[in-house]
Amino acid sequence: MAPGCVMPASRCDIDHTVAWFDGGNTSADNLAPLCAGHHTVKHHGGWTVVQLPDSGGVVEWTSPYGRRYLVEPERRMPVFRAAEPSERAAPSDDRAAPF
Numbered sequence: 001m002a003p004g005c006v007m008p009a010s011r012c013d014i015d016h017t018v019a020w021f022d023g024g025n026t027s028a029d030n031l032a033p034l035c036a037g038h039h040t041v042k043h044h045g046g047w048t049v050v051q052l053p054d055s056g057g058v059v060e061w062t063s064p065y066g067r068r069y070l071v072e073p074e075r076r077m078p079v080f081r082a083a084e085p086s087e088r089a090a091p092s093d094d095r096a097a098p099f
Contacts, residue, residue: 002038009033
């Protein structure tokens with residue numbers, strides 16, 4: 001999940017896009033496979049890396065010079081979001097639940 005990288009995910013590190021130490025979650029929307037070389041570049045090369053919200057796993061790399069690269073996953077992840085209270089279905093009647 002780095003610009004131009006063709007290393008299969010099975011041979012990569014699973015990296016927290018926002019480091020766990022910095023409050024990043026261990027969840028699909030904060031994890032991406034990075035080969036050892038790009039993992040090092042991410043942490044020590046002056047690049048910034050973010051996952052775009054509601055993108056299904058698209059990762060944006062920004063170079064130290066400000067150039068942006070969008071890296072799309074081979075397969076997008078489904079995007080889930082919690083329903084807003086106004087979107088939740090109202091109960092159809094006042095009967096108690098069967099459990």
